[in-house]
Amino acid sequence: MxxxxxxxxxxxxxxxxxxxxxxxxxxxxxxxxxxxxxxxxxxxxxxxxxxxxxxxxxxYIQLMNEQTRENFEYFKEAFLTITTATEKLQFLLKTYREVSLTEAFKNLTLVHGEFWLSTSRKKEIRSIMLERYQNVYIRFVKEILDEGKANGEFKHDFDSSVIATLFWTYIDGICLDYAVIGNEYPYCEIFRQTEAMIFSLILKRD
Amino acid sequence: MxxxxxxxxxxxxxxxxxxxxxxxxxxxxxxxxxxxxxxxxxxxxxxxxxxxxxxxxxxYIQLMNEQTRENFEYFKEAFLTITTATEKLQFLLKTYREVSLTEAFKNLTLVHGEFWLSTSRKKEIRSIMLERYQNVYIRFVKEILDEGKANGEFKHDFDSSVIATLFWTYIDGICLDYAVIGNEYPYCEIFRQTEAMIFSLILKRD
Amino acid sequence: MxxxxxxxxxxxxxxxxxxxxxxxxxxxxxxxxxxxxxxxxxxxxxxxxxxxxxxxxxxYIQLMNEQTRENFEYFKEAFLTITTATEKLQFLLKTYREVSLTEAFKNLTLVHGEFWLSTSRKKEIRSIMLERYQNVYIRFVKEILDEGKANGEFKHDFDSSVIATLFWTYIDGICLDYAVIGNEYPYCEIFRQTEAMIFSLILKRD
Amino acid sequence: MxxxxxxxxxxxxxxxxxxxxxxxxxxxxxxxxxxxxxxxxxxxxxxxxxxxxxxxxxxYIQLMNEQTRENFEYFKEAFLTITTATEKLQFLLKTYREVSLTEAFKNLTLVHGEFWLSTSRKKEIRSIMLERYQNVYIRFVKEILDEGKANGEFKHDFDSSVIATLFWTYIDGICLDYAVIGNEYPYCEIFRQTEAMIFSLILKRD
DNA sequence: AATGAATGAGCGTTCATTCAT
DNA sequence: CATGAATGAACGCTCATTCAT
Missing domain, CATH: 1.10.10.60 (Homeodomain-like)
Known part of the structure; x- marks a missing residue:
């Protein structure tokens, strides 16, 4: 029994x-x-x-669920001691910037990418993938952006949903190209430049 | 014989x-x-x-060669009557912006993506893919950027190689996510925003 | 212990x-x-x-044993109040005729059929199945037939063993075809006709 | 080419x-x-x-198609020189009676039986099997019966469709039980008896 | 050059049965 | 006696590639 x-x-x-x-x-x-x-x-x-x-x-699905869960738990944990939306976004970017350099993450990126692509043709898993994309990834950044708006840290003239999407689109693009191209990819410069551009979209000018 | x-x-x-x-x-x-x-x-x-x-x-390889050749022939042809680097870049972006919306291109993007990913694991075709990436795609944009610098259209304080890479990374990211996510993806806003950001990096401020 | x-x-x-x-x-x-x-x-x-x-x-074997036991117990029980062999046979036929129409019995028939067929190739269970066939099914009908002969109800010019076999062969054929074909099968007519034919073989003519 | x-x-x-x-x-x-x-x-x-x-x-499907085709071609060929419906039916029965005794046919019967049973649960092949059953087997016998009615050989008070079904049900039952049980099955007597019974249903009495 | 039949390693998945706990 | 995790042989089927004609 x-x-x-x-x-x-x-x-x-x-x-x-x-x-x-x-x-x-x-x-x-x-x-x-x-x-x-x-x-x-x-x-x-x-x-x-x-x-x-x-x-x-x-x-694969469960693997990704586990990874996503761990990721966002890590972020949420860290955010307990981070008060500004700006710093949260910086922490997020920094984490990706640093982890992207590891061989393990590059391989992971390739697997994710492969699955992400196949999603578009496999009806059964499509909804799972898209749901996670919207309700976890996009929402997470959107909430930071909205928090920053409410805080007065960020401007009000942007659609936080669009910027959140743009955020992950750029991360996707960078991680993918870096994972494929390898060391010839000017990873650091691209990442820094992207960070600067994203903040220029949302930060209030002094 | x-x-x-x-x-x-x-x-x-x-x-x-x-x-x-x-x-x-x-x-x-x-x-x-x-x-x-x-x-x-x-x-x-x-x-x-x-x-x-x-x-x-x-x-696949020969297919892509052919497609790439046709693409850039199309651009080169168009550029015969375009004099400024700014307009050339705009034309390039406009072309991608418009073509990305077609169903055919979305499917094509998926195939390219699939192959681009697999590239990283297949030694034999890796060099072919990377060579094309560097010598065709990156170089093409880099030359426009350098022309703009020489022209006086663009600033001098950016690395045209990096910006060219960034250019394609963003295009990759957008096309891929759009191809997978479909109509829920805020395609137009993302594209416009990206264009604006790229130009803000390179254009001389008035 | x-x-x-x-x-x-x-x-x-x-x-x-x-x-x-x-x-x-x-x-x-x-x-x-x-x-x-x-x-x-x-x-x-x-x-x-x-x-x-x-x-x-x-x-399966034990299941069938149990079912067979219950079946024939049911018949034997019923036969306590039935005196003529003719009525016994009629009762037997009526029971099959009625039960065959239930969905549950149709499914059961398919399982029995499946197993009956496989019997011929599986040495180990073959003897069990055949033993039950001869010593339970055939014998049961044979005894009724012999009783009818002794009674003077039935003719003497038939081999009760053969007629018992024929009896079950027809029941098998009907149940099986009905179970497979379903409602298109002219179940009632076939059953009635078969009953009439069997009795015409064994009943004394007036 | x-x-x-x-x-x-x-x-x-x-x-x-x-x-x-x-x-x-x-x-x-x-x-x-x-x-x-x-x-x-x-x-x-x-x-x-x-x-x-x-x-x-x-x-399997093609195997059965081929066999069915050969069977009925054989019958049709033979029927060219047979004029009465009675003799046609006798020829049909005789053929089954004789062929049933061969080891090959017994094995074939088992395979057919297995498939016939599985038919009831497999939607995809069900229609194929039932169509063949109705349009080939049943129809073939029905036509002989109708011919006999028209001829004046057979009575008019039976439903030729039902009798055709009954015909094959008995053949099915006999072949199956014989294939499973083997030599203990009183094959010849059962077959003769069945033939007699079928003819008694349809032949005009003298 | 064109054909298309032949190949066969390889795949994801199933399931009756076993056995350590 | 109860449990249910572990096993692993077996299955139907696919498909890029070859090669005799």
Missing amino acids: PPIVSEEYKVNRKKLILESALKCFAEKGFELATIDDICARSGMSKGSIYNYFKTKEDI | PPIVSEEYKVNRKKLILESALKCFAEKGFELATIDDICARSGMSKGSIYNYFKTKEDI | PPIVSEEYKVNRKKLILESALKCFAEKGFELATIDDICARSGMSKGSIYNYFKTKEDI | PPIVSEEYKVNRKKLILESALKCFAEKGFELATIDDICARSGMSKGSIYNYFKTKEDI
């Missing part, structure tokens, strides 16, 4: 699969990475993996 | 394959489109297609 | 499994119904089910 | 696959026989088989 294995055990198994999958996806891309690859990496059997996840796609 | 079929014949066959492939890739994506799809569309046999192209990838 | 759980408990558990299995088999067919389906329906665990039954096949 | 291989070559390949499939299906049943089994038997590769057939199901 009591569970045979602890909840913790199961959580760890799932984590193991997700970690292994992430490595595999990063290495070969989502499509090219096989369930067998994930088995080999995790040391688990095929059947076991399918006990924890419904499909290969499901692994 | 003279060739049995004329050079022109062969060029036309190749063109037919490329056109068919383009439609197939746009419809289903590069990975999901099959050689059989291309056969069906072109009315040619598999063997025939492999006479003209080494691999499926090769079809 | 006395048993930890009562015999009654075990009987009930078994019954629960058999009932759940019956519903699952009827719904999806024997092959397509999974042990997990049966778990879900019964609320029991996989391990538990395998404590009571050796294999999935074993579940 | 001309086909690389002759039409005849392709027809033979298809025939080879169908023959191999039939043997595999007969040996193991449709579900349990694998495409690999068919490959092994035919000496062809998996891909090749899928060049000729869309799915495993498709192999």
